[in-house]
Amino acid sequence: MPNDDINKQDEEIQALLKAYPMPAAAAGFYDQALVRATHEGSRRQRNRWMLTGFGAAIAATIAVWVVGGMLLSSPQLPDANVAMPGVSIALEEPRTVNLVFASATPLASAMLTVSLPDGIELSGFPGQREITWETSLSEGRNLLPLTLIAVGPTGGELLARLEHDDRNRTFRLRVDVINGES
């Protein structure tokens, strides 16, 4: 392709990128962020001595080991019905659950689908029962943080289905709602 054409295309792309929009911060966001930073910063300073003593034992999230040795590298993927892990969350209180996928080999372009039980939502995706995205897994541990919110008293099973090529595997996590039914 002639250089002139490439230059013209580059100019078009530059113009597109230059005009690529983004919205301004929501009204009042900066003030709210400052207030939260002041409160949270003070709290963290108060708790620093505790963190020094207990280190990582104090965690804001629940670590759930969905599977220890990922079998995706093997030809067959048996169901992941090994002792289902579970978490309990309070109604309307966001709680981050870390799902950990351990993979024996890197997996490019794997599809991950999270299916939520009734009454449980993923923060940022209100009303969505099933969320799918493409992801790549590194060799070793891969962390997937999910911030769950119970919007109803009924818990249930959260399913995380991982697909790669023609193989797939489904992981189950029991979600109980405190002061609710399950």
Add this chain to the structure above:
Amino acid sequence: MRPHFERLYRLAWRLTGAREEAEDLFQELLIKAYGKLDDLIDIDEPGSWLGRVMYNLFVDERRRFARRRMHTVEEGQLAGDGLEGLPGGDDPVQDNERLEKIRRLERALAQLSDEHCIVVLLHDTEGYKLAEIQELTGLPVGTIKSRLHRARSRLRDILRADGTIS
């Protein structure tokens, strides 16, 4: 810190590609900066320092901040809420064309690696100089130039293939 807020928020948005994650990243930065207020007073260029801290926070928690971007791409939506509040012009046909081009650009950007996407957005969209990106990321200028070149080249291939550019 306030004079730097808008630039930092823009940086957070370009790194994460979505409002919720940008707000989280911005918030994390303020909390971190709160613990260093005494140091901040003595820093010559607090804006650069804050940007560097934000970038490091992003790198440390990339999976968390990258979640939304991955989702929206898969759902065939925009990478983030980038068109929210985009002012329209007088000509609806031109507006639609412009909107469609931006959508295609978003889809093309989503096909770049994070490293390439961030460099091209900071340099070509936000107007950061190479030295500023070096200051922010700690990468050698040669690496930044190379990523910029590859990102542009990849964008050219994608946008040419889908007919966005002639």
